[in-house]
Amino acid sequence: MRGSLSTRLTRTVGRFVRSQPARIDWPGGVVSFSFDDFPRSALTEGGAILEKYRLRGTYYAALSLAGQDSDMGPMFDIEDIRAAHDRGHELGCHTYSHLDCSRTRSAAVLADISDNTAAFSALLDGFVPVSFAFPFGAVSLGARRALAGRFASCRGIAAGINSGTADLAHLFSKQVYDRSFDEAELCRLVDRNYRIGGWLIFFTHDVAAVPSRYGCTPDQLERMVAYAGERCDVLPVSEVVGRLRRAQAGLRRQRSPLSPMPLGI
Ligand SMILES: [Zn+2]
Numbered sequence: 001m002r003g004s005l006s007t008r009l010t011r012t013v014g015r016f017v018r019s020q021p022a023r024i025d026w027p028g029g030v031v032s033f034s035f036d037d038f039p040r041s042a043l044t045e046g047g048a049i050l051e052k053y054r055l056r057g058t059y060y061a062a063l064s065l066a067g068q069d070s071d072m073g074p075m076f077d078i079e080d081i082r083a084a085h086d087r088g089h090e091l092g093c094h095t096y097s098h099l100d101c102s103r104t105r106s107a108a109v110l111a112d113i114s115d116n117t118a119a120f121s122a123l124l125d126g127f128v129p130v131s132f133a134f135p136f137g138a139v140s141l142g143a144r145r146a147l148a149g150r151f152a153s154c155r156g157i158a159a160g161i162n163s164g165t166a167d168l169a170h171l172f173s174k175q176v177y178d179r180s181f182d183e184a185e186l187c188r189l190v191d192r193n194y195r196i197g198g199w200l201i202f203f204t205h206d207v208a209a210v211p212s213r214y215g216c217t218p219d220q221l222e223r224m225v226a227y228a229g230e231r232c233d234v235l236p237v238s239e240v241v242g243r244l245r246r247a248q249a250g251l252r253r254q255r256s257p258l259s260p261m262p263l264g265i
Helices: 001-015 040-050 078-086 106-123 142-148 184-195 218-231 237-255
Strands: 021-024 031-038 058-061 092-093 131-135 151-158 165-169 172-173 198-202
Touching: 001 172, 021 237, 031 040, 031 092, 031 184, 040 078, 040 198, 058 131, 058 218, 078 092, 078 106, 092 106, 092 218, 092 237, 142 151, 151 198, 151 237, 165 172, 184 198, 184 218, 198 218
Parallel strands: 031 058, 031 198, 058 092, 092 131, 131 151, 151 172, 172 198
Antiparallel strands: 021 165
């Protein structure tokens, strides 16, 4: 009982503690589309939809799943990883073995992540992923602290828009699932994100005519891509973080005191 209470408390407190705070102030808002686990259809269907609108997504992959079959259909294979990379999509880390980070010691989580990074690097000529998503959305304060400096951002599945002072160590997101798909609600969320200048990250898994419990149909994804693409910036996760960092660096420079005038000449 103590263990489960402790876990619940950690997750609850975790919503209010920011390990890697970042100011989100994006006029008109920005939206990212992400795919967890990387079933093949996320690229063959989902990637094709994004590319039709000249947009790109973020694929969080656990490379031990390569070539496997699942209830989400066939998972990515090595060629899919290369194709996603070549077509300009972002590849993110999802641990190597799809580990529950909230129930694993930090050292073991970091070792598993190193395995995934090494596998990416071997496949893609030294490529190192900078974005991370917690498998199962399972987060603990310890895992957040351990990973906060390891990645530019870590995404969970707690629902919400990232706005004001967000936590790059635990970004909120919103699922696009067939079983809960409510187009009007999701469009309202895009509209709200626009008004408050926030960052809305959608996630799903497979994209198929008959999707799994964790996926959506091509039509559902395209409706959201078209709606968001018409109204605001749509960028992969790492590009949003990169622009936020550059904006914050610019602000710091503006605030720093003027250099003293040189004496002499
Ligand atoms: Zn996953």
